[in-house]
Amino acid sequence: MEYLLVVLAYFVGAIPMSIIVGKLTRGVDVRDYGSGNPGTTNAIRVLGRPLGMVVFLLDVLKGGFVIFLIRIGLFEAAEVFHPLLYGIASAIGHIFPVFLKFKGGKAVATSVGAFLFYAPVVGVIGLAMYLVGLKLTRYVSVGSCTGAASVLITSYLIYFFGPEAGSTAVYLFGVGNDLFLPVLATIGVGLIFYRHRKNFVNIKNGREPKSNFMQKK
Secondary structure, three states: OHHHHHHHHHHHHOOOHHHHHHHHHOOOOHHHOOOOOOOHHHHHHHHOHHHHHHHHHHHHHHHHHHHHHHHOOOOOHHHOOOHHHHHHHHHHHHHOOHHHOOOOOOOHHHHHHHHHHHOHHHHHHHHHHHHHHHHHHOOHHHHHHHHHHHHHHHHHHHHHHOOOOOOOOHHHHOOOOOOHHHHHHHHHHHHHHHHOHHHHHHHHOOOOOOOOOOOOO
């Protein structure tokens, strides 16, 4: 069962929400415009803010889908791996989607979804710091990596100071002394930084476009 859930998480993560939304609503493939990336940022750029946010929410749900099934008790604890592992599998599906010849997005929204469903406080902090980074620099890549770094730091803080198993607080923070939390966070954050490496080269060379998402219209 646990291996089948990993496969399920991967395939859910691999569903190209931006392309589906773009074709259903505007009859366009977002890969044909903007950066050509099938992720939330390009969806906002090509489809506009409202539809882009729909894509964002769908990508968030991808990351938390299997974790949600586990949280509501659909599976026995003995039948599953650590819940965050399925979030990582969804993120990998988003980055390397079988449906798009393994050329996907950067998994920021999908990773946010994984943490929002497993340890909401971690996900909310990551999302908040993403918005702060985006507001201050207007670079989506900087916001994404700022949010990812805050998730990593928060995960280690929870490992050392988080609540004990059995406490109701674990549904908000995760379990303290749970090594899987910082380890899986490190893997997820590493993937996000790796996927943004070209963006930082573009920033250095003055070629990275700035976002107006946080600007008033």
